[in-house]
Amino acid sequence: MSTNKSHDSDVSFIRALAELLRENELTELQVKREYGDNDSLNVRVSRQTQVVTAVSVPAAAPAAVAAPAAAAAPAASADPAAHPGAVTSPMVGTVYLSSEPGAAAFVTIGQQVKEGDTILIIEAMKTMNQIPAPRSGKLTRLLVEDGAPVEYGAPLVIIE
Helix, strand or coil: CHHHHHHHHHHHHHHHHHHHHHHCCCCEEEEEEEEECCEEEEEEEECCCCCCCCCCCCCCCHHHHHHHHHHHHHHHHHCHHHCCCEEECCCCEEEECECCCCCCECCCCCCEECCCCEEEEEEECCEEEEEECCCCEEEEEECCCCCCEECCCCEEEEEC
């Protein structure tokens, strides 16, 4: 039975480390926990970062390079996360557009918001986190649904 309690404690510890990694925008965290003689836990939590590498293409194939680049341009502009007014999720969790079920939404499309206004809530680890508008402007797009799960860095709304 003590093994199961130790396991539950270890799982909670690892989850806390992962949250610490996200909150502080770290890429890796390593911890060693000592329990006693010949009993320890080594944990290394890391996340991948996107690495962009340049690819050299022979000069004989310029037409082949131009076509994919032209096709990629519309896709990039259609990506809401690439929009300069995108507000992205600072954490993993569940999005709520109002303070409680049945209440009016914090914001609506077309509404003017001021920097610091609450635009939505993200529940993470049973904690309700108010997400403020990072700048003043008009809310032009709402990219999430009430009760939907979101990942770190996912676009939430667009404020122009």
